[in-house]
Amino acid sequence: MTKQNTGERAYTLERDLQDFIASCRKREHPESFLITVLHKVQARCGYLSNEHMQEVAELLGVPASTVSGVATFYHFFRLKPQGKYMINFCLGTACYVRGAPLVVDAFREVLGIEVGETTKDCLFSLEATRCLGVCGLAPVAMINEEVYGKLTPTAIPGIIDTIRRREEA
Amino acid sequence: MDEEVERVGKILERYTTVQNETKERLAKLANERCIEIQIGDATCENAAGSQVARNEFEKLIEASGRKDIVIKKTGCTGRCSAEPIVGVLQRGRMPFKYQSVTAEKVRRIFTEHILGGQPVIDFLLDKKTKNKYRHQIAFFKNGAYTGQDVFDAAGRAASRLANAGVQKEEVKIGVSINPGLFIAHESLQYYMIIFPEEKARNTGSTSDADVTRYGVTKPADLDRIIDSHLLKGEAQPDLFAAADPLFDRYLKMYADIEFFNRQTRFTLRNSGIIDPENIDEYIFYDGFAAAARVLDGMSPQEVVEAVKKSGLRGRGGAGFLTGLKWEFAQKAATPKRFIICNADEGDPGAFMDRSTLEGDPFSIVEGMIIGAYATGASQGYCYIRAEYPLAIKRVEKAIEMARAQGFLGKNILGSDFSFDLEIRLGAGAFVCGEETALMHSIEGRRGQPRTRPPFPAASGLWGCPTTINNVETWANVPVIFLNGPEWFARLGSEKSKGTKVFALAGKVINTGLVEVPMGTTLREVIFDIGGGIPGGKVFKAVQTGGPSGGCIPESLIDTEVDYDSLAAIGSIMGSGGMIVVDEDSCMVDVAKYFLEFTMSESCGKCTPCREGTLRMYEILERITRGEARDGDIERLERLANLIKKTALCGLGQTAPNPVLSTLQHFRNEYELHVHSRRCPAKVCKKLIQYEVNPEKCIGCSACARACPTRCISGKPKTVHTIDAAKCIHCGECFTTCKFDAIRKN
Known part of the structure; x- marks a missing residue:
């Protein structure tokens, strides 16, 4: 049941996002902007809800099945809400041979969650990412946009603690 | 016809005007500046803490009130393990480069070096540079010169100076053996740069005199330069050599650092030198000159011929001839065409493309302009992976700046060629x-x-002919047209021309980016440039080509690296990732790691890859858990060969390579796992037997309390024992013990 955008529908996406999608729609091959649009929506909302995807489909004029097909294909898109701090530990080879598995164990222990989960206070999510290309400083993890290099299991409690304290302050 | 003649030269003229204006602008800025503090700004540099250093410098400069001290941004030099790197640049003097700079180091560098004129020796990169030198000389040996009488110029210069009574401590000599960078000086044996003599005590002021450049063709030339120029202060104009921007600046920056001076940098020629967010600096070093030359005087056919002649092969991994690829697209029937830069650098362990995108985005833009002109494309796309936020920002900015200067968009540089990105x-x-x-x-x-077929050159984006090359390939294109295809083809091995950037990582001392001519041996890369294995450990293997590549054992370390030689030993060049593995790594575990990667990255379209990699992974999982069945190794091998032959795309076809190559070179490790249930590297947890070392155990009982199956017994203050039958190999006792009394077997 795809509704046409008649201007009556109230969208939850913010106005500027709607305008951006509308501008994409006017260009040649509008469907080619789908991934770009999903990136923008996720950057704003933290994840892609069913509602967001439905709205993107309507505004960009592509089938909702295509949107969900693309959103589920690419690892980068998240379909569930995430913690405020997204911990992405690198799964690259250099990190692996330099002891990344032990670092991951330390994260799991300190946060009390498994990979793919979010802490109860919604502060941290723990995820694996593909190689971050910072192999020279392996093992590394990216917390939101910030990259932490030369990690050791013993350094993890301090890093988490610093963020927690910053949040409490 | 006359009109045609008139047009030729116009574009170059226009470019020259732009370049001259840029140079004037930069020269004016340089005159206002006394010291430039060059700070790395790239994902790796920032992760190492370069922003902290930058903030500290900013504070100190402001407090000092000095307007002639400026901070300059640059990309990554490729020397990862020493980051953040800070360069202190003063005209007429070899730059000082500091390593692993912290806020505390910044304070000392600022007061002692920048204000006080005394470099802080302890913090210098690789500690190769010493404090005060009266004479600073840098040699560039011409690798292309194959005459009989090649002499050791550096040694000769040093001993001649010593004989004249100059103390060894007063002379700094940098020697670079890059074979490739000779452009204007083919007939020379050595190109030599002499910095002005440091006479008075260094007060931190800028010396107006720049360096003197000499060309040396015989020992007598060198003797004369030493005796007259260095000792008497009389220049020898008849031996002067013209400045060559491409290697002049490189030599000045890096001649004194071993990690750099064995490299030949084509792709990375600007990385770590220019400010990647300032197009002026790119233009200063002949940026867009290649594009201007191409647009001015060459037909698209001639451009394709030149690229073919250069022998450039795709740097993304497969090594297809770039010129040939372009020719296919050029001869296609459809008029609408596209070009693409593949910046989806996904191989774990490869980061040269990130570095180029972040450190020199303009060269990719320029390469694509040339490629678009040759293949008749009017639109290009740069496809960048989302994991590289800074690279995206830099390329975005580079495209905008190039457009503003007329290098992109309608009628580029006044030609009738239009192209946008x-x-x-x-x-x-x-x-x-x-x-x-x-x-x-x-x-x-x-x-x-x-x-495939149809290949993208026939039917690509929206069914139109499309040319796809990766970042490194595009970055090499301007080099071909700056210096000529013949010059480019001179460097490298028989079938692989030019250079290749390798991302050196893993168990190696100097991790980072290394660009060397094709045909350099693995040993030179890992041991001479990479500095060998840290911690006195033993080299075991090097993994090249990422998840599509293979592991190369010690016995083949003298293999010359190019596309064909790596393929011959069961690996691939790939995008250039090079992960060094030492004795602490288990090769079965490494193979399993890669298979887990390809298994989860399989798109699921074809059965061999989707199902086959999963089954292979299951077998490897059994082997590493000590649950292997008879015939598992053979089963693994058969499946691997099957997937190789039947998968749809390159990902699936190469997915078994890590397993096949480790089976080929480390079969005994697999056999030990299967038949003896042993992991010689002591990595596979389930195969490790733990036991108590009676000489070290003090009987604190910490291990017994940590053991989840309560299989450790012993009275307090007596030696404990582990019941092997009940042990689940979790390793808790090993991590808990503070006295190293638990041994792995």
């Missing part, structure tokens, strides 16, 4: 590095590959 983002799918999958992704679809 757009960025498209990946979203975390390894398979999108495969060209057909990548094009699907640009079209906004799921990134799944399709069968």
Whole structure:
């Protein structure tokens, strides 16, 4: 049941996002902007809800099945809400041979969650990412946009603690 | 016809005007500046803490009130393990480069060196540079020169100076053996740079005199330069050599650092030198000159011929001849055409493309302008993976600046050629590095590959002829046209021309980016440049080519690296990732690691890859858990060969390579796992037997309390024992013991 955008529908996406999608729609091959649009929506909302995807489909004029097909294909898109701090530990080879598995164990222990989960206070999510290309400083993890290099299991409690304290302050 | 003649030269003229204006602008700025503090600004540099250093310098400069001390941004030099790197640049003097700079180091560098004129020796990069030198000389040996009488110029210069009574401590000599960078000086044996003599005590002021450049063809020339120029202060104009920007600046920056001076930098020629967010600096070093030359005087056919003649092969991994690829697109029937830069650098352990995108985005733009002109494309796309936020920002900025200066858009540099570039983002799918999958992704679809033919050159984006090359390939294109295809083809091995950037990582002392001529041996890269294995450990293997590549054992370390030689020993060049593995790594575990990667990155379209990699992974899992069945190794081998032959795309076809190559070179390790249930590297947890070392155990009982199965017994203050029958190999006792009393066997 795809509704046409008649201007009556109230969208939850913010106005500027709607305008951006509308501008994409006017260009040649509008469907080619789908991934770009999903990136923008996720950057704003933290994840892609069913509602967001439905709205993107309507505004960009592509089938909702295509949107969900693309959103589920690419690892980068998240379909569930995430913690405020997204911990992405690198799964690259250099990190692996330099002891990344032990670092991951330390994260799991300190946060009390498994990979793919979010802490109860919604502060941290723990995820694996593909190689971050910072192999020279392996093992590394990216917390939101910030990259932490030369990690050791013993350094993890301090890093988490610093963020927690910053949040409490 | 006359009109044609008139047009030729116009574009170059216009470029020259732009370049001269840029040079004037930069020269004016340089005159206002006394000291430039060059700080690395790239993902790796920032992770190492370069922003902290930058903030500290900013504070100190402001407090000092000095307007002639400025901070300059640059990309990554490729010397990862020593980051953040800070360069202190003063005209007429070899730059000082500091390593692992912290806020505390910044304070000392600022007061002692920048204000006080005394470099802080303890913090210098590789501690190769000493404090005060009266004479600073840098030699560049011409590798292309094969005459009989090649002499050791550096040694000769040193001993001649010593004989004249100059103390060894007063002379600094940098020697670079890059074979490739001789452009204007083919007939020379040595190109030599002499910095002005440091006479008075260094007060931190800028010396107006710049360096003197000499060309040396015989020992007598050198003797004369030493005796007259260095000792008497009389220049020898008849031996002067012209400045060559491409290697002059490189020599000045890096001649004194071993890690750099064995490299030949084509792709990385600007990385770590220019400010990647300032197009002026790119233009200063002849940026866009190649594009101007091409647009001015060459037909698209001539451009394709030149690229073919250069022998450039795709740096993304497969090594297809770039010129040939361009020719296919050029001869296609459809008039609408596209070009793409594949910046979806997905191989774990490869980061040279990130470094180029972040450190020198303009060279990619320029390469694409030339490629678009040759193949008749009017629109280009740069497909960058979303994991590289800084690279995306830099390329975006570079495109904008190039457009503002008339290098992109309608009628480039006043020619009748129009071309524009757009960025498209990946979203975390390894398979999108495969060209057909990548094009699907640009079209906004799921990134799944399709069968070829048709190849993209015939039918690519939206069915139009499309030329796809990766970042490193595009970055090499301007070099070919700056210096000529013959010059480019002179460097490298018989079938692989030019240089290749390797991302050296893993168990090696100097991790970072290394660009060397094709045909350099693995040993030179890992031991001479990489500095060998840290901690006195033993080299075991090097993994090249990422998840599509293989592991190369110690016995083959003298292999010359190029596309064909690596393929011959069961690996591939790939994008250039080089992960060094030492005795602490288990090769079965490494193979399993890669298979887990390809298994989870399989797009699911074809059965051999989707199901086959999963089954292979299951077998490896059994082997590493000590549950292997008879015939598992053979089963693994058979499956691997089957997938190789039947998978749809390159990802699937090469997925078994890590397993096949480790089976080929480390079969005994597999056999030990299967038949003796032993992991010689003591990595596979389930195969490790733990026991108590009675000499070290003090009987604190910490291990017994930590053991989840309560299989450790012993009275307090007596030696404990582990019941092997009940042990689940979790390793808790090993990590808990503070006295190293638990041994792995």
